[in-house]
Amino acid sequence: MRKLLLCIMALFIGANMAEAKPKVAILATGGTIAGSTDSKLATTGYTAGVLGVEVLIQAVPELKNLADITGEQIANVDSSNMTDEIWLKLAKRCNELLSKVDGIVITHGTDTMEETAYFLNLVLKSDKAVVLVGAMRPATAISADGPKNLYNAVALAANPNAKGKGVMVAMNDKILGARDVQKTHTLNVNAFDFGNLGYIVDGKVFFNSTNLKAHTKKTDFDISKLKTLPKVDILYTYSNDGSGVAAKALFENGTKGLVIAGSGAGSIHTAQKEVLKDLLKKGLKVAVSSRVKSGFVAVGDEDKKIGFISAQDLNPQKARVLLMLALTKTNDTKKIAEWFLKY
Numbered sequence: 272m273r274k275l276l277l278c279i280m281a282l283f284i285g286a287n288m289a290e291a292k293p294k295v296a297i298l299a300t301g302g303t304i305a306g307s308t309d310s311k312l313a314t315t316g317y318t319a320g321v322l323g324v325e326v327l328i329q330a331v332p333e334l335k336n337l338a339d340i341t342g343e344q345i346a347n348v349d350s351s352n353m354t355d356e357i358w359l360k361l362a363k364r365c366n367e368l369l370s371k372v373d374g375i376v377i378t379h380g381t382d383t384m385e386e387t388a389y390f391l392n393l394v395l396k397s398d399k400a401v402v403l404v405g406a407m408r409p410a411t412a413i414s415a416d417g418p419k420n421l422y423n424a425v426a427l428a429a430n431p432n433a434k435g436k437g438v439m440v441a442m443n444d445k446i447l448g449a450r451d452v453q454k455t456h457t458l459n460v461n462a463f464d465f466g467n468l469g470y471i472v473d474g475k476v477f478f479n480s481t482n483l484k485a486h487t488k489k490t491d492f493d494i495s496k497l498k499t500l501p502k503v504d505i506l507y508t509y510s511n512d513g514s515g516v517a518a519k520a521l522f523e524n525g526t527k528g529l530v531i532a533g534s535g536a537g538s539i540h541t542a543q544k545e546v547l548k549d550l551l552k553k554g555l556k557v558a559v560s561s562r563v564k565s566g567f568v569a570v571g572d573e574d575k576k577i578g579f580i581s582a583q584d585l586n587p588q589k590a591r592v593l594l595m596l597a598l599t600k601t602n603d604t605k606k607i608a609e610w611f612l613k614y
C-alpha cells in the first residue's frame with residue numbers, strides 16, 4: 272500500500288514538473304505592435320499605442336506553449352513620445368519583476384526602441400533575459416509582423432541560453448544586442464540591423480555571437496532612487512553650421528550635456544566648435560558622435576584636453592543615453608570618457 276502511494280505521488284510530481292514552464296512577463300508600452308487603423312492595407316497613417324497588452328497576448332494563443340505569461344501595461348504611447356518618466360517606471364518595474372520571473376518581454380514602438388533597449392541594458396540589475404519587441408505594420412494590417420515577432424520574443428525570453436546576454440531586441444527573426452542595434456529602415460519589416468547575436472527560427476533560439484561591453488549587473492548606474500534624469504540634447508552637424516545659437520540656447524535652458532552628431536569621424540564646423548569650447552568652460556559636457564551610421568569617432572588629444580569626449584562607435588541617440596546616465600553619477604569628464612569606452 273505504501274509503495275502504491277509513493278508511486279502515485281511520484282507520478283503526480285513528475286507530471287507537474289513536466290508541465291512547469293518558464294515564467295515570462297510581458298510589459299507593454301505601445302507602438303505599432305499595438306497600432307490600429309480601419310484599413311487593412313494601411314501601413315502608414317495609423318495610430319500607434321492603441322491596443323492593450325491583453326489583446327496582444329490573446330492574438331497569439333501559441334505563447335502559452337512557450338511560457339506562463341502575465342501581462343502589464345506600463346504605458347501606451349507612440350515611441351516618438353517616449354519620456355524619461357516612462358523609462359524610469361519601466362526600468363524600476365523590470366528590476367522588481369526580475370526576481371520573480373524567468374524573463375521579460377517589452378512591447379515597444381520601433382522608432383526609439385534602440386534607445387530604451389540601451390537605457391535598460393545599462394540600468395537593469397539581473398542576468399535574466401529582457402527582450403524588446405515591436406512591429407513595423409499595425410496589428411490591423413494584412414501580414415502584420417507583430418504576432419510572429421511577439422512569439423519569437425517570448426521564445427527568446429524563455430530560453431535558458433538567453434541569460435547573461437544583456438538586453439536584446441527580437442525583430443524579423445533576428446536577435447540584436449541593445450548596445451549596437453539600430454533602426455535602419457523607415458517602413459520595411461527588416462528594419463533593424465547591427466549587434467547581431469543570433470536568430471529565432473520556428474521558436475528555436477540560435478546564438479552565434481556575443482556582446483563584449485559591460486551591461487546590466489556590471490554597470491555603475493543605479494536608477495532605483497531617481498525621479499528625473501539630467502537633460503542631454505543632440506545637435507546635428509551640417510554645411511555652414513556655425514552660429515552656435517542652438518547650443519547656447521540649450522545650455523541656457525538647463526541642458527547639462529550635448530551630443531554632437533558630427534560629420535565623418537566626428538568633425539564639427541570650426542565656428543560651431545568655438546561656441547562649444549566656450550560652453551565647455553562653463554560646465555557643459557560634450558560627447559562627439561557621428562551622423563554617419565557606423566564607425567568610430569576620433570577626438571584629437573588637444574580636443575580631449577579641453578573636454579570633448581569621444582562617443583566611440585555609439586550613434587548620437589545611444590551616446591545621449593549614456594551621457595545622461597553618466598551625469599547621474601559624476602561631472603568628471605575623464606570618468607565619463609572612461610565609461611564611453613567601457614559601455
Ligand code: SIN
Nearest residue numbers: 302303350380381382
Ligand atoms: C512607434 O515607434 O511607436 C511607431 C512606429 C513603430 O512602432 O514602428
